[in-house]
Amino acid sequence: MKCARVRRMIWSYLDGEVGKRDASELETHLSSCEACRSEYKDAKRLVQLIGRWDGVTPKLSYEALQERIREREKRRELPLFPLPRWAAAALLLLGMVLGLNMGLQEPKAANVSWDSPRQLASLIGLSQHDDLVGAALIEGLNIAVPESGRVSQ
């Protein structure tokens, strides 16, 4: 067995992953090759070092798991909306149909006409409560408004 192959196999050998025949050849090589033996010792020392980190003893018990499972089941049983699934699905479908319907509707053509700034103010929504306020605004801001007019949309 050549050095390169031995070095590739050292880790597997230490982990017990090498077949008997290969293991035997590797051991023979190690007994006669100082460089590979040194490599092997390093690898062995590393494996021993890795083993220096101890594990832990668990603190939680099976009761803790049961509690956790109960909590999860409780959470799953609480619906997001207090509605039966069929009702939630029906509402969703209704919403989608209405939304689609509104989206497909073309805006209606409108004929708008006015006879005074006050009426125009009312038409364009400048005043929600008193058309006088809107008219005053239009006049106050010197917005050029024809006394009367007509617009087709």
Added chain:
Amino acid sequence: MFLAAKGDEDAFATLFHRYYSRAVNIAYRFWGVQEAAEDIAMEAFSKIYENRASFRGTSKFSTYLYRTLVNLCLNVAKRKSIVHEEPLVEEMTQGSEFFDPSVRAEQDDVSRQVRLAVLNLPPNQKLAIILTQYEQMSYREAAEVMKVSTKALESLLHRAKLNLRRALADFLDEDYGSSQMR
């Protein structure tokens, strides 16, 4: 597991008692903090319990459990890597949500360094080391748990051990080794 799948609570409890400690230690060696490890192990058992009816028995229960556990470890690692730019180990030693006070009590410098070296490995290399070196799984078993080929596992192990050798070079010194390793 088949009994547990049919709703036998005692059978599930037996599985828990048989594997919980190993599951905790796998997660512990991945995260380095016992509380986080127990949380991940509990989560793995909860998931298995929830899905017990769908267990088909195509693999051993232990493989099924460790695979679930490994996925949880990796998923948490991914989430953490988004939040934290610094290596987790740095945070743990400097006091963070993952800080484990018991680490302070760790007097043995060698085991502390080994712990840090293992925890600082990339996730897949770390898992390969945990499963084969600490859990004594064969390469084939570990590869099955990690869902990789045996060749890929060997490659991960090779890189992991090179990294560990670099990180622990001070302790691999011939003189140090001969005095400490006996």
